Amino acid sequence: MEPQFSMTTQRDHSGTRLDAQQEAKRKSASDYSHIKGWGADLDHKNRPAYPMERKPPRLEGLHWHDIEDQPLRVKVYHSIERPGITPVFGTSTPPSGVSGKIRDVAYGLSENDIRHWLMLLFADRVNVVEGILHDLSRGHIPNIFAEMGWKAEMKHRPGRLALKVAVTATVLGLGYKMLTRRKARSY
Structure with a gap:
């Protein structure tokens, strides 16, 4: 059994109706101008938008000077x-x-x-x-609490603030315990 091809109508990106033959013609390898950026790597001689180098370069009227160094x-x-x-x-x-x-x-x-x-x-x-x-x-x-943004952190991330307070309290508590333990054991 041979497959049957029916002429279906489709629409292109602008909404124009296309039949199957026009669709095949539009998608041919010779015309990709509908793709943005197509032809950007073509020969530069054929691209009028490509900046051409002037020979000799136009340098008249330049008044650039080296700027003075800022005093150290x-x-x-x-x-x-x-x-x-x-x-x-x-x-x-x-x-x-x-x-x-x-x-x-x-x-x-x-x-x-x-x-x-x-x-x-x-x-x-x-x-x-x-x-x-x-x-x-x-x-x-x-005002260290205000400068570190504790009020905003309490409003927006209270869990993270609680974690910071718990870690700081633990570190300070362990440090205090180590210092007092040393003093108690000194002979």
């Missing part, structure tokens, strides 16, 4: 893999204190070394503690 008034860190600092850099928080010393050591290591990144993370945490101590030395008691 604070210590600025840069990778040991690069020859120098960038022409413009931030100076809002120069390195200071213990965190600055940790950064000195960290920037002596390659960026490919995990110790470099771990020391920078540790220096950030030390800088937070230094900031709190600085506030206390000036007579300002920081």
